[in-house]
Every structure is written in C-alpha cells, then in structure tokens.
Amino acid sequence: MVGESYAAVLRGDGVVRLVIATSISRMTTSMLSLSLLIAVSKSTGSVVDAGAVLFAHAVSLALVAPAAGRLVDRFGSRPTLFVFVGFHTLSYVTVVFALVHQLPAAYLLLAAAALGATTPPSGSVVRASWPHLVPESNLSSAYALDTVINSSTFIFGPILVGALLYVMPPNMIVGSCAVAKVVGDMLIANSPMARRATERRPRRLFSVLANAPLALLLAIVALDTFTIGAMQVGAVASVTATLAGVLLGGFAAGEVFGGIFYGALRAQPSVKRGMIAFHLVTACFFILMSMTSNHWLLLLLYLGAGVFSGARDALGQLAVGLSARPEDRTEAFGWLTSFMWAGYGLGTLLFGSLGEGWGASAIYLAAAAVSTTAVIATCWLKIVNPQPKE
Structure with a gap:
C-alpha cells in the first residue's frame, strides 16, 4: 500500500515529533517572504525597497548556511541551534521594531541581512538526521517526506498570510x-536526535567541497533551482500576476504529489538513473511550455513539471546524504541550502533579463537546455544506492 513506506518512517523514534517541529519551522519561510514584502512596501512606500530587503535576507542566509552546518558538525546540533535561535530572535525584534517605527530602508536592509545570517540551521540538522532515524532501506521515503513538507509550506504559507491579513497588520504577521x-x-533543538553526541575534531575549511561527487551534486542542485527561477519569471511573463500565482501554486502542488508518490514506491530506480530520467522529463515539459500560450495547458504543464521536480528533489537530498561523510553531513546540507538559494537567485536575475528581450518562450527553452546540462552532469555522478525495501 502507498502509506506503508511512510508509516515505516514515522514509526522511527522521535520522527513524528520531528516532522511536526519541522513543519512549524519551515512554514515561516514562505510566510516571511510574503509578509515581509507587504510590510516593507507599506512601511517605506516602495516595492523596490521591499525587494531589496528580501534580497538582503536571502543572500545573507545563503552565505552563512554552510558555516552554520559546519558549526553543528563541530559542536553538536543542540548548542548550535540554541545560540542561533537566540540571535535570530533578537534579529526578528530588530526587524519588527524597524517596521513599526517606519525606519528608513537602510535600517531594514541591515536588519533583514542579520535575520538571514542568524537563521538557525534546523533544516540541515533534520536532513542530516534521517540516516540516524530510519533504516537505510527507508531513506528514500524519509527524504521524500522531507521534500513534501517543504513544498507544502509554499502552498499553505501564502494562503495563511492572506487569511491573517484580514485580522492583523503585516507587521504583526512578521x-x-x-x-x-x-x-x-x-x-527540533530539544528532540532526542539533537542531543546525540557529535564527534568533535578539527577539519579543513571547505573540506566538504573537496568531496568531488558531492561538489558535482551540489552544482546539479543549483541548476535545478536555476530552472525553478526560470519558471517563476516565465509565469509572470506568460500570464497576469494573479494567474502567475495559480501556475506557481500548481507547480508546488505537483511537487507535493511527486514527492509523496516517489517515496511510496516499493521498486524505486537507482539514484543516478532516477535523477537522469526526472531531469529529462522536466526538460520535455519546458519545451512544451515554450510551445503554448493556452493558460489551462500551461497550468497542466506546471503541475506535471512539479510532479517530476518533487521526485527529483527527494532524490537530490537522498544523494547528498549518501555522498557526504557522516561527520560532514550537516555542513553538506548547509551547502545544499546555499547552492539552492544561489541557483534560484541567479535564475530569477538572468531569466528576467532574457524574458525582457526574447519573451517567455525563450525562458522555457533556456530552462530546457539547463535541465539537459544537468542530465549530462548527472552521468558523471558516482553514488552508492541505499538498500532496496523489503
């Protein structure tokens, strides 16, 4: 049955509690982006300032994420999370104070940068914990569940913000x-997994990136989020702002379904073959997107691309967990966060320029070329596959 794989994962010691905590923590990511955008634009009267504030938050988060993961591997999950939560709380207070008192945009930029830099590495901690919480045969389902949680927050987070705007100001939502x-x-910090002792020994800076298969895998993940940036820009270039939100919501819903379906498969493909297949199918969806202007067909294509993207992302997380050494695993997932944000940021920036000059069709064709490049790069990957499910 479909639910057997996930039931096996949830039976792990402390897994249900960790899933609940992770869902609460990650819901704030999508909520913060939208609520902060609205709050800053109302505070300063400028959408440009609001975009700059979100950019400052994203860049600082991407730059610090690998270092935060390294600190977890060096000093342990619990003490590192406690310290980051403390500074993150102070950063939130600073942001809300600046919004309430309508301070100049420069103050909001600094506060948002501090907020991103102090983001606790809870996502990396959870992803690095799955190999310790579930048997190797259920790892693919665990990472699929992780992907489903992440994608679901980008569906329900904006909806929740929209509902809260009826009863409270955006500052209060932040x-x-x-x-x-x-x-x-x-x-998460108080979960049994976070209390696990961590081997403490000095390691070279950037030692994780010296792992060639892992470095190549992170580059492939950056290419994937690069194409997600293309889809966002392409949606805006293809339809109205309202319909663009529907397209992106369809993509997120497809990711949830794809992650659930892949994680429930009993006969799963190898990591390498699966990633190649999912990238190829995604490239085909991009080509079809470039050939249509029908809104309903475009929605179906976004939904279909999301299905294979969700399965691909679950495989990518599994591959990172398998490729990283146990003592480097949290830092590796920190680098995963950094590469994901960097790829997405560059995608929205470069494809935005491409769309202005050549239109939405060129965006989707370029995204297809990037997905094909990811296929070629995946052919060079060397990954040890987990044991099949019984």
Missing part, C-alpha cells in the same frame, strides 16, 4: 512568523 520559527526550532 512577528507571528518569529514566534512560530522559535517554537519550531526549539522543538
């Missing part, structure tokens, strides 16, 4: 994100 983030990350 404050609510702070409370939820602190609660979720503290639950």
Whole structure:
C-alpha cells in the first residue's frame, strides 16, 4: 500500500515529533517572504525597497548556511541551534521594531541581512538526521517526506498570510512568523536526535567541497533551482500576476504529489538513473511550455513539471546524504541550502533579463537546455544506492 513506506518512517523514534517541529519551522519561510514584502512596501512606500530587503535576507542566509552546518558538525546540533535561535530572535525584534517605527530602508536592509545570517540551521540538522532515524532501506521515503513538507509550506504559507491579513497588520504577521520559527526550532533543538553526541575534531575549511561527487551534486542542485527561477519569471511573463500565482501554486502542488508518490514506491530506480530520467522529463515539459500560450495547458504543464521536480528533489537530498561523510553531513546540507538559494537567485536575475528581450518562450527553452546540462552532469555522478525495501 502507498502509506506503508511512510508509516515505516514515522514509526522511527522521535520522527513524528520531528516532522511536526519541522513543519512549524519551515512554514515561516514562505510566510516571511510574503509578509515581509507587504510590510516593507507599506512601511517605506516602495516595492523596490521591499525587494531589496528580501534580497538582503536571502543572500545573507545563503552565505552563512554552510558555516552554520559546519558549526553543528563541530559542536553538536543542540548548542548550535540554541545560540542561533537566540540571535535570530533578537534579529526578528530588530526587524519588527524597524517596521513599526517606519525606519528608513537602510535600517531594514541591515536588519533583514542579520535575520538571514542568524537563521538557525534546523533544516540541515533534520536532513542530516534521517540516516540516524530510519533504516537505510527507508531513506528514500524519509527524504521524500522531507521534500513534501517543504513544498507544502509554499502552498499553505501564502494562503495563511492572506487569511491573517484580514485580522492583523503585516507587521504583526512578521512577528507571528518569529514566534512560530522559535517554537519550531526549539522543538527540533530539544528532540532526542539533537542531543546525540557529535564527534568533535578539527577539519579543513571547505573540506566538504573537496568531496568531488558531492561538489558535482551540489552544482546539479543549483541548476535545478536555476530552472525553478526560470519558471517563476516565465509565469509572470506568460500570464497576469494573479494567474502567475495559480501556475506557481500548481507547480508546488505537483511537487507535493511527486514527492509523496516517489517515496511510496516499493521498486524505486537507482539514484543516478532516477535523477537522469526526472531531469529529462522536466526538460520535455519546458519545451512544451515554450510551445503554448493556452493558460489551462500551461497550468497542466506546471503541475506535471512539479510532479517530476518533487521526485527529483527527494532524490537530490537522498544523494547528498549518501555522498557526504557522516561527520560532514550537516555542513553538506548547509551547502545544499546555499547552492539552492544561489541557483534560484541567479535564475530569477538572468531569466528576467532574457524574458525582457526574447519573451517567455525563450525562458522555457533556456530552462530546457539547463535541465539537459544537468542530465549530462548527472552521468558523471558516482553514488552508492541505499538498500532496496523489503
């Protein structure tokens, strides 16, 4: 049955509690982006300032994420999370204070940068913990579940913000994100997995990137999020702003379904073959997107691309967990976060320029070329596959 794989994962010691805590923590990511965008634009009267504030938050988060993961591997999950949660709380207070008192954009930029830099590495901690929580035969289902949680937050987070705007100002929603983030990350920090002793020994800086298969895998993940940036820009270039939101919501829903379906498969392909197949199919979807202007067909294509993207992302996380050494695993997932944000940021930037000059069709064709490049790169990967499910 479909649910057997996930039931086996959830039976692991402390897994249900960790899933709840992770869902609370990650919900704030999508909520913060939208609520902060609205709050800053109202505070400063400028959408440009709001975009700059979100960019400062994203860049600082991407730059610090690998270092945060390294600290977890060096000093342990629990003490590192406690320290980051403390500074993150202060950063949230600074952001809300700047919004309430309508301080100049420069103050908001600094506060947002501090907020990104102090983001607790809870996502990396959870992803690095799956090999310790579930048997190797259920790892693919565990990482699929992780992907489903992540994708679901980008469906329900904006909806929740829209509902809360009817009862509270955007500044208060940003404050609510702070409370939820602190609660979720503290639950993760106090979980039995976070108390596990960590081997403490000095390692070379960037030693994770010296792992050639892992470095190549992270580059492939960056290519994947690069194409997601293309899909976002392509949606805006293809339809109205309202319909663009529907397209992106369809893509996120497809990712949830794809992650659930892949994780439930009993006869799963090898990691390498699966990644090659999913990238090829995604490239085909991009080509079809470039050939249509029908909104309903475009929605179906976004939904279909999301299905294979969700399965691909689950495989990517599994591959990172298998490729990294146990003592480097949290830092490896920190680098995964960094590469994902970098790829997405570059995608929105470069494809935005491409769309202005050549239109939406050129965006989708370029995204297809990037996915094909990821296929070629995946052919060079050397990954040890987990044991099949019984």
